[in-house]
Amino acid sequence: MKVFQIGAAGGVGRRLTPLLTARGDLVTGMHRGQPAQGETVRAAGGTPVVGDLIADSVEDLAGKMRGHDAVVFSAGAHGTGQDKTTLIDGRGLQKAADAAALAGAARFVLVSVFPEALRDGTRSEGFEHYIKVKKTADVYLTRTDLDWLIVRPGTLLDTPGTGRVTAGPAVEYGDVHRDDVAAFLDAALHAPALSRVIVELTSGDTPVADAVTRLAAA
Numbered sequence: 001m002k003v004f005q006i007g008a009a010g011g012v013g014r015r016l017t018p019l020l021t022a023r024g025d026l027v028t029g030m031h032r033g034q035p036a037q038g039e040t041v042r043a044a045g046g047t048p049v050v051g052d053l054i055a056d057s058v059e060d061l062a063g064k065m066r067g068h069d070a071v072v073f074s075a076g077a078h079g080t081g082q083d084k085t086t087l088i089d090g091r092g093l094q095k096a097a098d099a100a101a102l103a104g105a106a107r108f109v110l111v112s113v114f115p116e117a118l119r120d121g122t123r124s125e126g127f128e129h130y131i132k133v134k135k136t137a138d139v140y141l142t143r144t145d146l147d148w149l150i151v152r153p154g155t156l157l158d159t160p161g162t163g164r165v166t167a168g169p170a171v172e173y174g175d176v177h178r179d180d181v182a183a184f185l186d187a188a189l190h191a192p193a194l195s196r197v198i199v200e201l202t203s204g205d206t207p208v209a210d211a212v213t214r215l216a217a218a
């Protein structure tokens with residue numbers, strides 16, 4: 001499979017690329033042009049391409065995606081402000097989905113968020129905005145004709161993964177290791193039955209491969 005990653009140099013993205021290439025996928029990793037980001041993509045096994053969800057048009061993005069079978073979107077503004085959240089996590093996802101349709105990259109996997117994330121902590125206007133934008137992005141993707149899959153991980157951890165998760169259409173909110181999110185994305189991307197569904201994902205007891213097999217069989 002030829003996979004186009006948006007957010008390839010990010011915390012989840014750079015963990016996903018080596019898993020994809022290890023199974024024989026060819027990965028193009030989009031980054032915003034800093035040499036270090038390009039090097040991160042290359043070191044992970046991908047071919048870097050420069051792109052920007054804000055600056056690029058739908059046609060620009062489609063041109064970069066053409067020839068790929070699938071898009072994995074794990075980009076995000078990462079707390080850099082509400083405007084950026086709107087433009088990257090919100091409008092950026094819409095542009096990427098429209099571009100994928102235009103380019104014929106039918107499979108589209110989006111890394112989203114639990115709508116109830118961090119609801120027991122102190123709320124901030126910026127975080128509420130982020131949650132709202134992410135949900136609206138989910139809604140947008142579900143209304144496309146793409147072969148979409150939305151994965152909503154819990155709070156992301158950088159510590160080494162366990163290879164075990166809890167995954168389902170609705171699971172209790174919790175933490176999850178970026179390693180395990182990447183492993184889940186890798187397996188789920190290649191499970192055709194996981195199409196046009198939303199999966200919530202936290203750390204748990206089920207080996208990633210079993211979790212994907214069970215969901216695909218359901």
Ligand SMILES: NC(=O)c1ccc[n+]([C@@H]2O[C@H](COP(=O)([O-])OP(=O)(O)OC[C@H]3O[C@@H](n4cnc5c(N)ncnc54)[C@H](OP(=O)(O)O)[C@@H]3O)[C@@H](O)[C@H]2O)c1
Pocket residue numbers: 006007008009010011012013030031032033037051052053054055074075076077078088089111112113114152153154155156157
């Ligand atoms: N943090 C959490 O606890 C949490 C929980 C649930 C879900 N999520 C979601 O999980 C996803 C992945 O998280 P992560 O930790 O991998 O994020 P991350 O490390 O912050 O990576 C974000 C990626 O987005 C890219 N990006 C930012 N602005 C862009 C733009 N204008 N155009 C193109 N790419 C752009 C960055 O590209 P560059 O490499 O070019 O900088 C970077 O690769 C995000 O969508 C996040 O909202 C996070």
